[in-house]
Amino acid sequence: MKVLHYKFRRQILRINVAETSWDLDRFIDFIEANPVLGFDTESTGLDWWNSDRGFRIRLAQFGNGVESWVLPVEVNAQFKAAAIWALRKAERLIAHNGTFDQHVSERTLGVTLEELAPKMLDTKIFAHLVDPRGVKEFGPGAKLEELVKYYIDPVAASEVKGSMASIAKRYKVKKAEIWPLVETWDEEYLLYAGTDPIWAYRLLHVLMPKVPARSRASGLIGWEHRLAHVTALMERTGYLVDAEYAAMRIAELKAEEEQWVGVASQWVENINSDKQLIEAFHRLGFKLTKKTKKGNLSVDSEVLDSIDHPLSEAVKKATKAAKWRKTWFEAAINGMDSQGRVHASMNTLGARTARYSISGAIAAQTFPAKDGYVRHSFIAEEGHVTVSIDFGNMELRVMASASNDPVMLEAFHADEDLHNITAIAAFGPMEPGQKKHSKRAAGKGTNFAIGFGGTWRAVTDGFGVPEEDAKRAVEAFWCTYLGVAKFAEKLKGDARRTGYIYTATDRRLPVDRRRLYSALNYYIQSTARDITARAILHLHAAGFTPWMRLPVHDEIVFSFPRERAAELTEKAARIMEFTFKGLLIPADGEIGDRSWGSVLDLEDSKH
DNA sequence: GGAAGTACGTA
DNA sequence: CGTACGTACTTCCC
Numbered sequence: 001m002k003v004l005h006y007k008f009r010r011q012i013l014r015i016n017v018a019e020t021s022w023d024l025d026r027f028i029d030f031i032e033a034n035p036v037l038g039f040d041t042e043s044t045g046l047d048w049w050n051s052d053r054g055f056r057i058r059l060a061q062f063g064n065g066v067e068s069w070v071l072p073v074e075v076n077a078q079f080k081a082a083a084i085w086a087l088r089k090a091e092r093l094i095a096h097n098g099t100f101d102q103h104v105s106e107r108t109l110g111v112t113l114e115e116l117a118p119k120m121l122d123t124k125i126f127a128h129l130v131d132p133r134g135v136k137e138f139g140p141g142a143k144l145e146e147l148v149k150y151y152i153d154p155v156a157a158s159e160v161k162g163s164m165a166s167i168a169k170r171y172k173v174k175k176a177e178i179w180p181l182v183e184t185w186d187e188e189y190l191l192y193a194g195t196d197p198i199w200a201y202r203l204l205h206v207l208m209p210k211v212p213a214r215s216r217a218s219g220l221i222g223w224e225h226r227l228a229h230v231t232a233l234m235e236r237t238g239y240l241v242d243a244e245y246a247a248m249r250i251a252e253l254k255a256e257e258e259q260w261v262g263v264a265s266q267w268v269e270n271i272n273s274d275k276q277l278i279e280a281f282h283r284l285g286f287k288l289t290k291k292t293k294k295g296n297l298s299v300d301s302e303v304l305d306s307i308d309h310p311l312s313e314a315v316k317k318a319t320k321a322a323k324w325r326k327t328w329f330e331a332a333i334n335g336m337d338s339q340g341r342v343h344a345s346m347n348t349l350g351a352r353t354a355r356y357s358i359s360g361a362i363a364a365q366t367f368p369a370k371d372g373y374v375r376h377s378f379i380a381e382e383g384h385v386t387v388s389i390d391f392g393n394m395e396l397r398v399m400a401s402a403s404n405d406p407v408m409l410e411a412f413h414a415d416e417d418l419h420n421i422t423a424i425a426a427f428g429p430m431e432p433g434q435k436k437h438s439k440r441a442a443g444k445g446t447n448f449a450i451g452f453g454g455t456w457r458a459v460t461d462g463f464g465v466p467e468e469d470a471k472r473a474v475e476a477f478w479c480t481y482l483g484v485a486k487f488a489e490k491l492k493g494d495a496r497r498t499g500y501i502y503t504a505t506d507r508r509l510p511v512d513r514r515r516l517y518s519a520l521n522y523y524i525q526s527t528a529r530d531i532t533a534r535a536i537l538h539l540h541a542a543g544f545t546p547w548m549r550l551p552v553h554d555e556i557v558f559s560f561p562r563e564r565a566a567e568l569t570e571k572a573a574r575i576m577e578f579t580f581k582g583l584l585i586p587a588d589g590e591i592g593d594r595s596w597g598s599v600l601d602l603e604d605s606k607h
Numbered sequence: 608g609g610a611a612g613t614a615c616g617t618a
Numbered sequence: 619c620g621t622a623c624g625t626a627c628t629t630c631c632c
Binding site for chain 1: 619620621622623624625626627628629
């Protein structure tokens with residue numbers, strides 16, 4: 001047995017590293033004496049779905065607040081058996097982003113998500129309930145290193161968590177490449193690995209009492225853990241890729257890119273270099289004036305659109321073709337497992353409002369929305385069809401019912417068009433015989449912009465509405481929807497006094513006092529997220545999880561058996577829809593063909 | 608090699 | 619005084 005020590009604020013953390021099977025007696029004693037354990041794994045990478053082609057677990061670590069054990073499970077089958085035993089023996093496992101370690105444990109040790117999830121306490125969830133702000137927003141952040149720095153000790157955070165960077169330097173490789181390369185018995189590696197479960201254990205005990213009483217009383221802790229489990233099950237299932245379709249698009253986009261790069265090469269060497277483009281356009285006699293945030297000359301799409309020259313067209317087309325190919329089609333192909341499936345990485349509390357973020361091979365939240373071009377790459381199972389069920393007007397309905405605004409509620413109850421109503425309030429009645437107000441766009445822009453916490457400027461910039469119309473519509477909004485105005489003021493007042501607002505689910509969200517206008521948006525966005533989260537949990541309880549593929553904000557994508565699609569879609573939509581403070585948030589399904597893209601190609605698609 | 612800055616895709 | 623994200627690229631800096 002190797003024993004390492006880490007000195008920490010006059011305390012000494014003890015890290016036991018099992019070297020031979022004889023050491024396991026002491027390990028077993030430790031596990032039996034500690035029913036609540038910090039837990040972590042080290043592996044060869046993040047691609048747990050490739051466990052049949054190269055992905056391996058290397059170490060399994062268990063600890064309490066002062067002592068841990070590192071089992072180098074990659075070198076000894078008995079260590080592996082001991083890790084499996086410990087996972088099953090533990091009453092509680094505390095891990096940071098425990099979903100990842102659950103995937104690793106399932107794939108490499110055979111201990112399933114279903115076994116692990118009920119005993120998991122995830123410090124990432126606790127951290128978000130306490131303070132969801134990132135480091136850039138002057139909050140604690142969400143990574144283990146950031147949290148240790150904020151809540152435990154800055155020196156320990158940088159020393160221990162910086163060690164992987166230092167090891168990478170020693171091995172002369174990039175930080176991202178060190179994980180499979182570092183020697184099993186490298187002491188710096190073992191120290192890094194061994195302290196992780198100790199930090200997780202300590203963090204939980206620091207964070208637990210900081211979870212707001214209201215959030216705890218509402219059961220948010222258990223709720224978020226159950227949600228993370230269902231999400232993990234979706235990650236495990238993955239999404240089937242139509243590799244042939246993706247390959248076809250890749251070839252097409254490559255050819256297009258080459259053609260336009262050829263055109264542009266008369267003027268610039270690198271179409272991605274803003275510097276070269278600015279020079280080239282100046283040589284050609286165009287005066288650029290638009291500035292970026294930092295005050296440099298901008299060459300974004302708006303600037304390029306304003307320049308009537310073959311170079312600007314070539315740059316736009318070439319960059320777009322390259323970006324689409326790499327970001328979506330190649331990501332899907334490169335991310336496929338041996339069964340032709342991709343596994344999204346879903347962060348159930350990605351945003352400070354608790355919205356999901358989805359990253360990796362299927363960055364679903366960034367797919368172009370106007371048609372099925374990208375989404376055709378993802379297909380339902382053999383004999384299945386893709387179904388998309390989304391909530392109708394969720395955020396505006398949340399705004400109406402949370403604020404109990406009589407005018408807005410009446411519009412929704414009578415199934416009237418809210419954007420028209422805002423337009424009428426600002427510009428007078430519609431012309432007889434018309435279904436849409438001639439200034440409906442201004443009404444629509446205003447309704448959304450206010451929900452974002454914006455002003456008239458947001459309406460002009462974001463929705464292309466003339467300045468005068470935007471100003472008038474925004475003024476009319478606040479005079480018409482007095483309930484919303486009152487609610488927004490109430491939230492601002494809460495934020496001003498306490499620094500926080502509470503959402504409908506009793507989630508506490510910090511609001512920057514210099515940006516009180518964002519309070520309304522935080523409430524709406526976060527409450528809407530929780531309505532989708534509620535739907536996911538209810539669908540799980542009703543047995544829909546094997547068919548669920550992805551949540552995309554106010555939409556859930558399914559793969560349903562073709563012959564049962566109509567019945568299951570209806571059932572799922574009824575489970576999803578929810579009456580929030582007296583107002584129904586309706587859910588509507590669209591049944592496509594096999595690919596996700598086919599849903600968007602439907603004639604009467606809302607998409 | 609990694610951080611910062613820029614741009615652009617989404618709800 | 620327009621919210622929340624992820625990805626890919628170049629340039630800057632150590």
